Amino acid sequence: MAATQDSVTCAVCMEVYRSPRFLPCYHSFCLPCLEELANKHGKIIRCPTCRAPATVPPGGVCDLQVNFYFTEEALEEVRNEKSQSRCPVHTKECVIFYCTQCDQAICIRCKLTKHEGHTTEDLSEKVARCKKTIEDKLQSIMANISLGKDKLEFCRQNEKGALEKRAAVRKQVLQMMETFQSRAGEMIGLMEGDLTNYSLQCIERQDRMTDRLEREKEAERLDRKEEAERLARERAGDRLEREGDMTRLEEYIPELPMFQEDSDDIDAYI
Ligand SMILES: [Zn+2]
Ligand SMILES: [Zn+2]
Ligand SMILES: [Zn+2]
Ligand SMILES: [Zn+2]
Numbered sequence: 001m002a003a004t005q006d007s008v009t010c011a012v013c014m015e016v017y018r019s020p021r022f023l024p025c026y027h028s029f030c031l032p033c034l035e036e037l038a039n040k041h042g043k044i045i046r047c048p049t050c051r052a053p054a055t056v057p058p059g060g061v062c063d064l065q066v067n068f069y070f071t072e073e074a075l076e077e078v079r080n081e082k083s084q085s086r087c088p089v090h091t092k093e094c095v096i097f098y099c100t101q102c103d104q105a106i107c108i109r110c111k112l113t114k115h116e117g118h119t120t121e122d123l124s125e126k127v128a129r130c131k132k133t134i135e136d137k138l139q140s141i142m143a144n145i146s147l148g149k150d151k152l153e154f155c156r157q158n159e160k161g162a163l164e165k166r167a168a169v170r171k172q173v174l175q176m177m178e179t180f181q182s183r184a185g186e187m188i189g190l191m192e193g194d195l196t197n198y199s200l201q202c203i204e205r206q207d208r209m210t211d212r213l214e215r216e217k218e219a220e221r222l223d224r225k226e227e228a229e230r231l232a233r234e235r236a237g238d239r240l241e242r243e244g245d246m247t248r249l250e251e252y253i254p255e256l257p258m259f260q261e262d263s264d265d266i267d268a269y270i
Contacts, residue, residue: 008070008078011049012037016079020067025052034061089114098126195249202245209238 008016012033019031027049029037037045038056045054057063087093093107097120105123106115216231 008075016075016082017067017070018075019062019072020070021061021064022067023047023052023054023064025050025054028067031062034064037061096123097121098123198245198249202242202249205238205242205245209235209242212238 010017010020010030010033011027012029015030017028017030020028021031021034022028023034023045025047027047029048034045037048038061043056045056046052047054054064085094087095087107087110090107090109093109095105095107097106097108097111097115098104099106099111099115099118099120101118102115105126106120111118111120212231212235216228216235219225219228219231
């Protein structure tokens, strides 16, 4: 219910209701006004408006039905309005004009005396215009806030995207390094196997050469010239082959990949 000044005025004190209570006749009065009546008249009081008798409850007038139509908030608002809309000079008059020259709300008596000849307008129109200006400004502020929020959200999304991209790149690099390490490990294994084979072959060949040399010396001692010559030729062949082995080994060794276990530095790059 809209609280107009007339509907919220107590008929006893002529002020805006203070904690209003209903009498059984449904007329409302302030609690303090009813308390005053009960103090004067005892258990039975008469309605100040319609004179209908009402019995005061055992707990006192405060136990009468509360008038819930007017919240304390609404009553307070009307009280403020009432005090503000009175002319400070002519206290019985309400301010109803706005003097644009003096930038001030005035009553009819002000308009006819102190503000005579000044340009005035209807106060309610001025109030409506002010309200509209405030609402417009509020709207523009709200729009700016909303825009700011959008921008903030956009930045958050961008930041999130950048972080995701960074994580993806990091993962990719780590995977590449892992693949590289395992492949390098395999290669080293293979090369080590090859080297072992070569070394074994070299040792075998060396043994064979030693054996032939001994047999060659034995043949010379026994003056078996043909056999000695054949063994010398075979030994020369062995020597050539061994030189070939050594060359291959020497060529092989620089191919071994130089390998670094330390992969912590990756964080410095991604
Ligand atoms: Zn009252
Ligand atoms: Zn009544
Ligand atoms: Zn006045
Ligand atoms: Zn004026």
